[in-house]
Amino acid sequence: MTTPRILVLGTGGTIAGAGTGATGAAYRPGGLALGTLVEHLSALGLAAELVPQEIARIGSQDIGWAEWQALHAACTTALADPAIDGIIITHGTDTAEETGFLLDLTLPTHKPIVMVGAMRAADAVGADGMRNFANAVKVASDPQAAGRGVMLVMGDAVLAARDARKAATSSIDAFRTFPRGPLARVTPATLDWFGPPHRTGELARYAFPPELPRVAILTAGAGMDEKPVEALLGIGARGIVLAGMGQGNAPRVVIEALARAAASGVPVVRSTRVDEGLVDRNVEVDDDVLGLVAARAFGPARARMLLIVLIANGITEAAAVQAAFDGV
Ligand code: ASP
Numbered sequence: 595m596t597t598p599r600i601l602v603l604g605t606g607g608t609i610a611g612a613g614t615g616a617t618g619a620a621y622r623p624g625g626l627a628l629g630t631l632v633e634h635l636s637a638l639g640l641a642a643e644l645v646p647q648e649i650a651r652i653g654s655q656d657i658g659w660a661e662w663q664a665l666h667a668a669c670t671t672a673l674a675d676p677a678i679d680g681i682i683i684t685h686g687t688d689t690a691e692e693t694g695f696l697l698d699l700t701l702p703t704h705k706p707i708v709m710v711g712a713m714r715a716a717d718a719v720g721a722d723g724m725r726n727f728a729n730a731v732k733v734a735s736d737p738q739a740a741g742r743g744v745m746l747v748m749g750d751a752v753l754a755a756r757d758a759r760k761a762a763t764s765s766i767d768a769f770r771t772f773p774r775g776p777l778a779r780v781t782p783a784t785l786d787w788f789g790p791p792h793r794t795g796e797l798a799r800y801a802f803p804p805e806l807p808r809v810a811i812l813t814a815g816a817g818m819d820e821k822p823v824e825a826l827l828g829i830g831a832r833g834i835v836l837a838g839m840g841q842g843n844a845p846r847v848v849i850e851a852l853a854r855a856a857a858s859g860v861p862v863v864r865s866t867r868v869d870e871g872l873v874d875r876n877v878e879v880d881d882d883v884l885g886l887v888a889a890r891a892f893g894p895a896r897a898r899m900l901l902i903v904l905i906a907n908g909i910t911e912a913a914a915v916q917a918a919f920d921g922v
Contacts, residue, residue, distance in 0.1 A: 598679040598735040599643045601672045603665060604628030605693075606651040607686025609723040611715030621715035623686055624651035631684065631716070635727050640782075642735045645678070654686025654693070654711075659806045662696055666802045669697065673705055680706040680734030684727070687711040687760055687768060690746055694755030695896045698744035699903050699922070700802040703793045706739035709746045709755065713766050722749075722766050728782040741791030742777055752778040752785075756922065759893050761869060772870050773891045799922065803906030809833040811894045813867055814844035820851035827855055833901045833910075836864045837894040842873040853884035861910050863919065865889035865897040875916070887916045 604610065606624025610631055613621035628648045636644060649664045650657070665683065672678040685693055694709050701707065710730035712723030730747040733739050744755040746769065753771040761770040778787045810831045812822055816839075826834055834855060838844050842864030844852070852862045864886055866873050875881045875888040889897040897919075904910070904918055 597641060597643050599645060599677055600731060600734045601668070601678050601681045602628065602632055602644050602646045603668050603681065603683045604631070604646060604648045604651070605654065605657065605661060605665070605683065605685050607654050607684065607688075607711050608715055609684050609686075609710065609712035609727065610651065611712070613715045613717050616717055616719045621718070623653035626716050627651070628684065631723075631727070634724060635731070638724070638728060638782075640728060640731050642731050644731070652686075654689040657686070657689055657693060659803070662693060663802070665693065666697065666700060669701055669707060673702065678705070680708065680739065682727075682730045682734050683707070683709045685709050685711050687713060687748070689895075691755075691759050691895050692899050694744050694746050694758065695899045696903065698755040699800050699900065700798050701744065702798050703741050703743055703791075703796040706734045706736065706742075707744045708734045708739070709744065711746075711748060713764060713768055725750075725782065729780045732780055732782060732785050733778070736785055738787055738791065741794030741796070743793050743796075745777065747780060750779060750781055751776040752780055756896075757891070759895065770870065773872070800903045800907050803903060805906070807832040807902055807905040809835065809898050809902050809905065811835045811837055811898050813837040813894075814839050814848060816845070818845055818848060820847045823848060823851035823855060827858075827860065831860060833861045833863070833905050835889070835894050835898045835901060836862065837867040838864050838873070840866065840868060841871075841877045842866050842888060843878055849879055849884065852886060856885040856912060859910065861887060861901060861905065861912060861915050863887045863889050863897050863901055863915065865892060865894045867894070881912075885912045887912055887919060890919050892919065
């Protein structure tokens with residue numbers, strides 16, 4: 595078997611984080627150059643050739659359209675290059691959910707694309723980055739990893755970017771996946787898929803956004819009024835995601851203001867501030883009458899990303915937006 599050739603796109607994050615000492619809490623995400631990370635990894639003797647390409651060296655809280663555009667372009671080039679077998683993206687964990695889902699929505703599935711991060715800086719005691727990275731190499735090198743969409747490797751698990759979210763601020767086991775479970779378990783020595791590839795031969799579902807339409811997340815709170823909705827419309831929001839209570843609820847005046855926004859052509863998606871669970875249509879809020887969209891299994895961050903992509907692709911009418919949320 596020939597050695598797989600893996601493109602490693604670096605963006606920074608804690609996996610490339612350098613601290614002030616092995617036992618301190620403070621560190622700088624992206625403090626370590628990608629080349630140094632890849633050198634450390636190559637020293638582990640993994641059965642893959644790694645080709646580093648640095649996109650950025652930032653904390654993922656600062657990531658945005660420019661980095662996403664560069665990542666999308668680099669992935670597109672690598673997907674067309676017969677000399678590249680798979681792609682790894684090193685990324686901060688804070689927004690891995692957003693980048694992963696954006697690329698999942700806008701890239702085809704014929705080669706493995708694996709995102710990887712870490713919860714502890716590279717020089718911290720018990721750093722998890724090298725293990726996660728070695729696991730990502732194992733996944734990206736496996737032809738069985740193609741046809742599954744963009745994946746996230748963290749904590750010895752392989753998660754579909756579509757389903758993954760960060761659910762803990764600092765524990766190593768920080769990511770959860772809903773409504774589906776992990777796609778595989780992985781260690782540097784083993785990889786066990788739980789089923790066959792489910793998206794074989796899929797083309798990109800949507801075009802990559804030529805710009806980022808302003809889509810806001812509004813978190814509902816007891817006793818709030820409709821003014822925040824009006825403020826968002828006042829600054830030109832082109833879409834609103836409600837991080838609602840329970841199944842996407844909010845005080846009546848807020849729901850009424852959101853319905854007015856929807857009637858004026860600003861799509862409104864009801865998600866939830868609750869950690870996990872479906873938001874279905876027409877449960878306590880009459881979406882059919884009010885022209886609103888239910889986010890189903892998507893939490894606010896991924897609901898916002900999907901709405902951004904839809905608006906950028908000219909899809910704003912409530913029924914079409916709902917069909918996308920139901921079908922992705
Ligand atoms: N703030 C960091 C980042 O997202 C956290 C991490 O990587 O875990 O870049």
